[in-house]
Amino acid sequence: MNLRDLRYLVAVAEHRHFGRAADACFVSQPTLSAQLKKLEAFLGAQLVERSSKQVMLTPIGDEVARRARLILNTADDIVEVARAAHDPLAGDLRLGVIPTVAPYLLPHLFPALAQELPQLRPLLHEEPTARCLDKLRQGALDAAIIAVPVEGGDAFPQLTLYDEPFLLAAPEDHPLAAHPRLSLDDLMDTRMLLLDEGHCLRDQALSLCHAVGAVEATEFRATSLETLRQMAATGAGPTLLPELATGTVGEGGLALRRFLDPQPRRRIAALWRKGSAREPAVRALVRVVRALDPVHRLAASLEHAPASA
Numbered sequence: 001m002n003l004r005d006l007r008y009l010v011a012v013a014e015h016r017h018f019g020r021a022a023d024a025c026f027v028s029q030p031t032l033s034a035q036l037k038k039l040e041a042f043l044g045a046q047l048v049e050r051s052s053k054q055v056m057l058t059p060i061g062d063e064v065a066r067r068a069r070l071i072l073n074t075a076d077d078i079v080e081v082a083r084a085a086h087d088p089l090a091g092d093l094r095l096g097v098i099p100t101v102a103p104y105l106l107p108h109l110f111p112a113l114a115q116e117l118p119q120l121r122p123l124l125h126e127e128p129t130a131r132c133l134d135k136l137r138q139g140a141l142d143a144a145i146i147a148v149p150v151e152g153g154d155a156f157p158q159l160t161l162y163d164e165p166f167l168l169a170a171p172e173d174h175p176l177a178a179h180p181r182l183s184l185d186d187l188m189d190t191r192m193l194l195l196d197e198g199h200c201l202r203d204q205a206l207s208l209c210h211a212v213g214a215v216e217a218t219e220f221r222a223t224s225l226e227t228l229r230q231m232a233a234t235g236a237g238p239t240l241l242p243e244l245a246t247g248t249v250g251e252g253g254l255a256l257r258r259f260l261d262p263q264p265r266r267r268i269a270a271l272w273r274k275g276s277a278r279e280p281a282v283r284a285l286v287r288v289v290r291a292l293d294p295v296h297r298l299a300a301s302l303e304h305a306p307a308s309a
Helices: 001-013 018-025 029-042 059-084 102-116 129-138 200-212 224-233 278-292 293-303
Strands: 047-049 055-057 091-097 120-126 143-148 158-171 193-196 215-222 237-244 254-259 263-270
Touching: 001 018, 001 029, 001 055, 001 215, 001 263, 018 029, 029 263, 047 224, 055 059, 091 102, 091 129, 091 278, 102 120, 102 278, 102 293, 120 278, 129 143, 129 263, 143 158, 143 200, 158 224, 158 278, 158 293, 193 200, 193 224, 193 237, 200 237, 215 224, 263 278
Parallel strands: 091 120, 091 143, 193 215
Antiparallel strands: 047 055, 143 263, 158 237, 158 254, 158 263
């Protein structure tokens, strides 16, 4: 039994397909299949159920794959510790970012990283929150940028990157657009456009709507913030957008209105595995994010918003 064979098993467990698992491991499918059969012979147990329609792991296969992930994570950490001894801020950094952050933060972050940490190579994985946490737990990611708090997030060390206010985005002729500033109570009985299931931002917006008496426009759910923005601009109704996603105020028939204090907001944080050899690189990335001009503007927008009467 060797690490290579364990990687093959974990790849099959993740992809549930021999061809995709082989591609992920950069080997041919016959090679991967043959090595798994050798692993099964060594262990004296069937790990994989093979059929023409699907690939499944046996119960013992699932347990072996779970333990194999732990072994592989430790082995990878050993390699990273050795590399970090030479230069902790160099090499690959596998970074997961949620879709409601990635398009708005990364265009600012990547040029700054190239300037401040030129030896660090971020490898981006745009994934929803649950998938980011799973990959972080399994060792497929070194760090994740997500909105917190979130279920399961407390298991990881984390540092706050920034707090981001929500703005109301509404058609220019919507009654709420007549307010220069809004209180949350102004949303009572308003039908709001929200993201589809699976987005943590949907949960945050839905919680806010319930708290102030707003309701969801159930006939429409968007799969992305850009879709929400476009639908609001074309008159479908108002929605909530995090500030980095709002772009230019008044652009394309869209009215953006800030809330009075206390402004609704979300917190974006970087998470990593406890004891990870990549922690110095993650902490360096956090410092770069906090120094970005858009992040400083977010802090100013929270600090200088008018208080409610």
